[in-house]
Structures are given as C-alpha cells and as structure tokens.
Amino acid sequence: MKINDVILQTVTKIVVFIILTFGVELFLSGHNNPGGGFIGGLVLSSAFVLLYLVHDIETVHKGIPFDFKKIAALGAFLAVGTGIGSVLFGNHFLTQAAGHFNLPVFGETELSTVLVFEAGVALTVVGVVVTIISTISEDV
Amino acid sequence: MNNIIAMPMIIPLLTGIILVFLRHNTKTQRVLSILSSIGTVAVSLVILHQIQQEGILRLDFGGWLPPYGILFVADSFSMLLVVTTSIVTGILLIYAFSSIGQQFEHMFFYPFVFFLVAGVNGSFLTGDLFNLFVCFEVMLLSSYVLITMGGRKVQLIESIKYVTINVLSSWFFLMGIAYLYGTIGTLNMAHLSVRIAEVGQGPLLTVISLIFLIVFSLKAGLLLYFWLPGSYSVPPTVIAALFGALLTKVGMYALFRVFTLIFYHEPIITHTAIGVMAILTMIGGSVGALAYNDIRKIVSYNVVIAVGFILAGLAISTEIAFQGAIYYLIHDMIVKALLFLLAGTMIYLTGKTKIEEMSGLIRNYPALGWLFFITMLSLAGIPPLSGFIGKVFIGQGAIESGSFALLIVAFASGIFVLYSLLRIFLNSFWGETIINEDDDVPLKRGMLVPCILFAIMTVAIGIGVEALAPYVSDAARTLMNPEIYIEAVLQGNR
Numbered sequence: 294m295k296i297n298d299v300i301l302q303t304v305t306k307i308v309v310f311i312i313l314t315f316g317v318e319l320f321l322s323g324h325n326n327p328g329g330g331f332i333g334g335l336v337l338s339s340a341f342v343l344l345y346l347v348h349d350i351e352t353v354h355k356g357i358p359f360d361f362k363k364i365a366a367l368g369a370f371l372a373v374g375t376g377i378g379s380v381l382f383g384n385h386f387l388t389q390a391a392g393h394f395n396l397p398v399f400g401e402t403e404l405s406t407v408l409v410f411e412a413g414v415a416l417t418v419v420g421v422v423v424t425i426i427s428t429i430s431e432d433v
Numbered sequence: 434m435n436n437i438i439a440m441p442m443i444i445p446l447l448t449g450i451i452l453v454f455l456r457h458n459t460k461t462q463r464v465l466s467i468l469s470s471i472g473t474v475a476v477s478l479v480i481l482h483q484i485q486q487e488g489i490l491r492l493d494f495g496g497w498l499p500p501y502g503i504l505f506v507a508d509s510f511s512m513l514l515v516v517t518t519s520i521v522t523g524i525l526l527i528y529a530f531s532s533i534g535q536q537f538e539h540m541f542f543y544p545f546v547f548f549l550v551a552g553v554n555g556s557f558l559t560g561d562l563f564n565l566f567v568c569f570e571v572m573l574l575s576s577y578v579l580i581t582m583g584g585r586k587v588q589l590i591e592s593i594k595y596v597t598i599n600v601l602s603s604w605f606f607l608m609g610i611a612y613l614y615g616t617i618g619t620l621n622m623a624h625l626s627v628r629i630a631e632v633g634q635g636p637l638l639t640v641i642s643l644i645f646l647i648v649f650s651l652k653a654g655l656l657l658y659f660w661l662p663g664s665y666s667v668p669p670t671v672i673a674a675l676f677g678a679l680l681t682k683v684g685m686y687a688l689f690r691v692f693t694l695i696f697y698h699e700p701i702i703t704h705t706a707i708g709v710m711a712i713l714t715m716i717g718g719s720v721g722a723l724a725y726n727d728i729r730k731i732v733s734y735n736v737v738i739a740v741g742f743i744l745a746g747l748a749i750s751t752e753i754a755f756q757g758a759i760y761y762l763i764h765d766m767i768v769k770a771l772l773f774l775l776a777g778t779m780i781y782l783t784g785k786t787k788i789e790e791m792s793g794l795i796r797n798y799p800a801l802g803w804l805f806f807i808t809m810l811s812l813a814g815i816p817p818l819s820g821f822i823g824k825v826f827i828g829q830g831a832i833e834s835g836s837f838a839l840l841i842v843a844f845a846s847g848i849f850v851l852y853s854l855l856r857i858f859l860n861s862f863w864g865e866t867i868i869n870e871d872d873d874v875p876l877k878r879g880m881l882v883p884c885i886l887f888a889i890m891t892v893a894i895g896i897g898v899e900a901l902a903p904y905v906s907d908a909a910r911t912l913m914n915p916e917i918y919i920e921a922v923l924q925g926n927r
Contacts, residue, residue: 366453373447376439385496386439 298347305347312340320415330411334418341423350427361427365420371413375406435490437483438507440476441515441554442568444469449547459538463530466543470523473550477519481512481904489911489921491560499560499922500624506560506922509908510759514557514686517766520890521678522550524883528774529671531879532781537582537669545582546675549575556683560922562613562620565687566606569652573599576680579672580664588667595664602651609644616641623922625695626915634698642696642703649691653684654740656710661737662721666729670777673729677736678770682762685740689747689758693912700750708748712842714741719849726787728861731853732776735812738846739765742827745839749830755909757826760901764819764894768811771887775805778884779861782874788857793866797873802862804884809858811891813851819894 320333344353379388391405448469455461484490489508493499507515526546533542552572559565577599581592614620616637617628629638647657654661665676688707696703718737725731743765746758778801783791795802811818824847831840894901911917 363454366450370447370450373443373450377443377447379495380436380439385493386436386443387494388496 301347305343309340309343312336312343316340320411323411324405324407330414331418333411334415335422337415338419338422341419342426345423345426345430350430361420361423363420365417365424368413368416368418368420371416372410373413375410375413378406435483435492435507437476438480438490438492438505438558439494441473441480441519442505442551442558444473444476445547445554446551449544449551452544452547453541456541457539459535462538462543463526466526466547467523469547470519470526473519473554474516474523477512477516480507481509481516484509484512485903485907489918491922500619500621503564504560504621504922505558506623506918507558508911508918508921509904510689510912511557511686513759513763513904513908514682514766515554517763518550518553518557518679518682521766521770522546522675524886525671525674525678525770525774527886528674528880528883531877532777533669533671540582541578542582545575545578549579549675549679553679553683557686560622562610562622562625566603566610569606569683569687570603572680572683573603576676579675580668582672583669585667591664591667594660598651598660602648605644605651606648609641609648612641612644621922622690622694623919626919627923629695629698634696638696639699639702642691642699643706645691645696646688646703646706649684649688650710651684652681653688653744654681654714654737655684655688655707655744656714656717658714658717658737658740662730662733665733665736666727670774670781673777674770674773677733677773678766681736681740682766685743685762688744689755689912692747693750693755694915694918697750697915704748704750707744708836708839711741711744711748712839714738714744715842715846719846719853722849722853723856726789728776728779728786728788728857731788731857732772735772735850735853736769738850739769742843742846745836745843746827746830748839749827749834749836751830751834752909752913753826753833754830755912756905757823757828757830759823759905759908760826760898761820761823763901764811764823764891767887767890767894768808768820771804771808771884771891772812774880774884774887775801775808776857778876778880781880782876783868788860791861791867792864793862793868795862796866797868798876800881801876801884802858804888805854805858805862807888807891809851809854811895812854814847817892817895819891819898821895822898 316333316336319328319336320330323329323333375389376387380386389405389407389410391403391407394402394404396402448465452462452465455465480490484507489506492505493502494504495502497503529542549572552568552575555568556565556572559568577592577596580595581588610620613625617625619625619628651657665673668676692703692707715738718734718741721734722731722738725734743758743761746754746761779791779794780786782794782798785791807818811820814820814824827843828840831837831843
C-alpha cells in the first residue's frame with residue numbers, strides 16, 4: 294500500500310532548509326555562546342535523517358551523492374589537521390590562532406582556526422550519525 | 434615544548450583516517466600501514482631516549498598549563514609500553530597481509546587497527562584522568578568493530594557480552610571520575626596526587642579508589658575476567674593476537690598508574706585487595722588453562738594468568754617488584770602475540786580447534802613446532818628467554834616484602850602455564866602425523882616470518898636485558914617515587 298504523504302513531503306521541503314539554517318547558526322554561534330560543532334552537526338544530521346524518513350534512501354542518495362563514511366573521515370582529518378598545523382608553525386599541539394581581517398562584504402571579521410577544527414567536528418558528527426541511521430535502516 | 438610526544442598517538446590516528454579514503458586500494462593500504470608503523474616505532478624510540486637525557490617530558494595541548502589544560506606526559510614506564518605496542522602492531526600487520534583476506538581489508542580493517550593503536554598509545558601517554566577515559570573509549574570502540582568484523586554467529590554472541598561489559602565498566606569509570614572531581618576538584622593526575630596527599634586518603638577517597646580498582650580490573654581481566662576467554666577466542670587470529678597482546682595491558686597500565694601515583698596512601702586496603710585478586714586470578718586462570726581442550730581457550734586463559742602475575746608486582750609494591758612487573762609486561766606483550774599467532778596458524782593449517790584432533794604437526798611443519806617450543810619455554814620463564822628476568826624480580830620483591838602467599842601462587846601458576854602449553858605440544862606436535870604429504874596446507878611465508886620476528890625478540894630481550902635495564906630501572910624509580918612525576922608535570926606551580 295502506498296502511503297499518501299504529500300503534506301509531509303511538502304512541509305519537509307521547507308523545514309529541511311529551516312533545520313539546516315538553524316544548524317549553521319548553532320555552529321557559528323558556538324564561538325562565544327552555547328553551540329558549536331558537535332551540536333551544530335547533530336542538528337544538520339537531523340535534517341538528513343528527516344529526508345531519509347520522508348523519501349526513500351535511493352532518492353536521497355541521488356540528490357546527495359556522498360559517501361557519509363568518507364565525510365566523517367574528512368571531518369576527523371580536518372580536526373586533527375588543525376592540531377598538526379600548529380605543530381608546523383612551531384607551537385604546542387592543538388594551539389589555536391585567531392586574527393581580525395578586513396573582508397570585502399563582511400567588513401571587519403574575526404577569523405580563527407577553531408572554526409576549522411569545529412567544522413571538522415561537525416562533519417564527523419554528520420557523517421557518523423547518518424551512517425549509523427542508514428546502516429540500521431538497511432538492516433531491517 | 435615537546436610536540437614529539439603526541440606523535441605516537443597522532444601518527445596512527447592520521448594513518449587510520451587516510452586509510453579510510455583508500456578503502457579499495459589494498460596495496461597502498463598495506464604500504465602506508467607498514468610505513469606508519471615504522472615511523473611510530475622510530476619516534477617512540479627517540480622519545481624514550483630523550484627521557485633518559487632530559488627527564489620526564491610533558492606536552493600541554495594548546496599551551497594551556499597544568500592543572501587547567503589537558504596534557505600528555507611521557508615517562509620511561511609509558512614509553513616502554515608505547516615502544517612495545519608499536520613494534521608488536523607492526524609485526525602483527527605483516528601477519529595480517531597474508532591471513533586477513535580481501536573482504537576484511539575492504540571493510541576498514543587497517544583503519545580500525547590504527548585507531549585501536551592510537552587509543553592504546555594515548556592511554557599510555559595521557560596525564561589527565563578524563564583524557565584517559567577518552568583514550569580508553571577510542572580503543573574500545575575500535576575493538577568493538579574489530580571483534581564483530583566478519584559477522585559470524587559466535588562472534589556476534591561473544592561481542593554482545595564484550596560490548597555490554599565494557600559499556601558498563603566505562604559507565605563506572607565515568608562515575609568514579611565524577612566522584613573524584615566532586616571531592617578533589619581536579620582531574621590532572623599529578624595534581625590529584627598532590628591534593629590527596631594534602632587532605633589525606635580518607636575512607637571516602639578509598640571507596641572511590643575501589644571503584645577505579647573495579648573498573649580497571651574489568652578492563653585488565655583481574656579477577657573479573659569472565660568475559661575474556663570467550664571474546665578473545667572468536668575473532669580472526671591477527672585480531673585476537675592484537676587483543677591478547679595489547680588490550681589487557683592498558684587496564685594494567687592504568688592500575689599501576691592510579692595505585693602508584695594517586696591512591697598509594699592506604700596500601701593495607703587497596704594493595705591487599707589487588708594481591709588477593711591477583712592470587713584468585715592466577716588460580717582461576719590456571720584451572721581454565723587446564724580445563725579446556727580448545728586451543729584458543731587455553732591460549733586465552735594464559736592471558737588471564739599473566740594478568741594475575743603482573744599485578745602481583747603491583748600488590749607487592751617495592752621497586753624490585755615494579756621492575757619485574759615492567760619486564761614481564763613487555764615480555765608478555767610480545768610472547769602473547771606470538772602465542773596467539775601460533776595457535777591461529779595451527780588452526781589455519783589443520784582446520785581443527787581441539788588439541789586432541791591434531792597430531793604430529795612437527796613432522797609437517799618443523800619450524801612451527803620449534804617456534805611453539807621457544808614460546809612455551811619463554812612463557813614458563815626459562816633463561817635466557819625474556820620471561821625469566823621478570824619472574825626473578827617479582828620473586829625477589831615478594832621474598833623481601835614477605836608476601837609468601839603471592840610468591841607461592843605466582844610460581845605455581847608458572848608450572849600450570851608450562852603444563853597447559855606442554856599439553857598442546859604433546860598432543861598436537863608429537864605423535865603420528867594425521868596430514869599426509871599430498872594434502873598438507875602449505876605454511877605461507879607471510880605467516881611464518883612474523884612468528885620468527887617475535888621469537889627473535891623474546892630471545893633478544895632475554896639475552897640483551899642489560900641494554901634494557903637502565904630504562905626499566907628508571908621507570909620503576911618513577912613509579913616508586915611519585916614526586917618525580919609530580920615535579921615534572923607541575924614544576925612547582927601547585
């Protein structure tokens with residue numbers, strides 16, 4: 294029996310973007326406020342899980358043709374890489390640096406290497422959560 | 434600033450991550466993993482040498498000074514174990530090349546081996562109790578994957594037990610850490626030691642120390658080893674060898690660290706408890722090693738006996754006994770890896786697991802038979818092999834401190850080890866051969882070479898013990914005098 298889920302699909306189309314935006318917002322606000330890579334990553338991955346629930350796995354894979362295991366590995370690489378980076382500059386392992394830059398659109402902006410580290414964390418969380426959920430769903 | 438001491442953890446971690454991307458490229462995976470192992474061994478040796486020159490090294494992550502930041506501390510004890518771990522892993526990888534099979538290599542076998550090693554090395558190096566928990570988890574999560582890899586039914590049955598018991602003990606670990614932080618207000622191990630020495634180890638802190646004793650006993654297989662023989666006998670040979678050589682050692686390392694550095698004020702309670710548990714472990718392990726006919730079970734129970742023996746050194750708690758325990762730890766990592774490889778190779782060659790179903794293997798595979806003979810002598814502690822020196826020192830420590838019960842049980846357990854392995858030797862290697870010339874499975878060179886390398890190491894350590902002695906005595910001195918460790922970490926700013 295085919296379930297009629299037109300409403301769910303239509304709502305999802307909008308809600309997924311709200312969730313993704315919220316995830317990025319959480320991720321960025323983590324620099325000085327509650328939030329950060331882990332929580333942001335969890336919210337981002339909940340958007341993907343919602344897509345999996347509403348559509349079937351094949352459809353989602355057609356739209357997002359990434360291997361999420363590799364995304365997790367990429368994230369871990371970024372996080373460890375920032376640590377190694379500080380070693381290359383002759384500082385203690387995992388030392389983070391920050392500086393103020395004048396960017397064309399944003400104006401005076403603070404950029405920091407923590408952002409890269411946190412991006413790594415977020416990618417790892419997204420990769421791992423989506424891999425776990427999709428593996429369980431393949432099993433049933 | 435000593436960024437080099439993070440490398441024994443970083444190199445395996447990075448290698449593991451890179452290998453995930455090379456999933457289907459078996460050849461590159463093998464080359465990279467061997468190169469990375471050699472690199473880790475080299476770096477570890479450099480650090481070990483540097484410690485002898487400059488004293489204990491520490492690295493504050495991100496430049497945050499202790500006790501506020503998380504740090505790695507490398508003293509001789511931890512580096513000796515890191516060096517041994519790296520060498521053992523490298524040799525086991527050679528065995529894996531010819532035995533593990535394409536299917537495993539495509540299922541992220543190498544990455545998870547490296548994540549496991551990263552966790553093990555991290556646990557040895559960390560100077561922070563919570564970081565120790567994290568490194569334990571890195572190691573355990575990889576071991577969960579490795580133990581279920583292949584997905585045979587027995588593996589899944591045993592892995593459920595293994596995962597459950599480890600999740601439970603991790604929870605206890607976390608609880609112990611929370612209690613400790615609640616009472617003392619710090620988790621830096623050196624800082625903990627200072628503060629506990631100041632306020633005195635009262636009943637409350639002793640109870641907390643017993644929680645840690647339970648947690649690490651579960652991981653090390655001290656008395657609470659009921660999960661061990663089952664879960665160590667189901668995975669493929671090389672994974673079982675990795676577990677048998679490394680995993681229990683991390684629990685033992687944690688016991689040594691915690692009960693020499695932090696909770697050393699009430700030896701009548703804690704160290705007596707460890708002594709009684711060690712005796713019971715050796716008795717239980719000996720019974721198990723004699724009771725089974727399954728070669729994998731016998732070998733797994735031999736791991737249990739060694740756990741009891743090494744922790745007898747901690748229970749005695751003199752400098753000589755610590756030296757003996759460290760020698761025996763190093764010896765045990767190498768020889769247990771060899772023993773598991775030999776047992777696995779015998780099963781591979783015959784297709785049987787019960788010792789009475791094999792016979793006369795020495796006629797078909799003389800090299801294998803003699804390697805087993807060397808392993809047996811080394812485990813029994815016959816000079817000049819590596820097991821001898823550890824037994825002598827632990828025995829000497831036991832006599833000096835008057836722990837005769839420990840002494841008798843420890844040396845009796847050696848006889849049981851010898852007997853349990855002799856049983857395998859007599860049943861499987863002697864007698865009429867059951868394999869005729871035509872259909873004997875050829876012994877791959879890739880399987881024999883790692884075993885020979887391990888055998889060379891056990892002989893070399895036995896003969897060249899003089900070269901190892903300065904490192905081991907420095908390690909034992911640091912264990913005996915926690916002030917050296919504390920001074921190196923806090924450097925006066927308490």
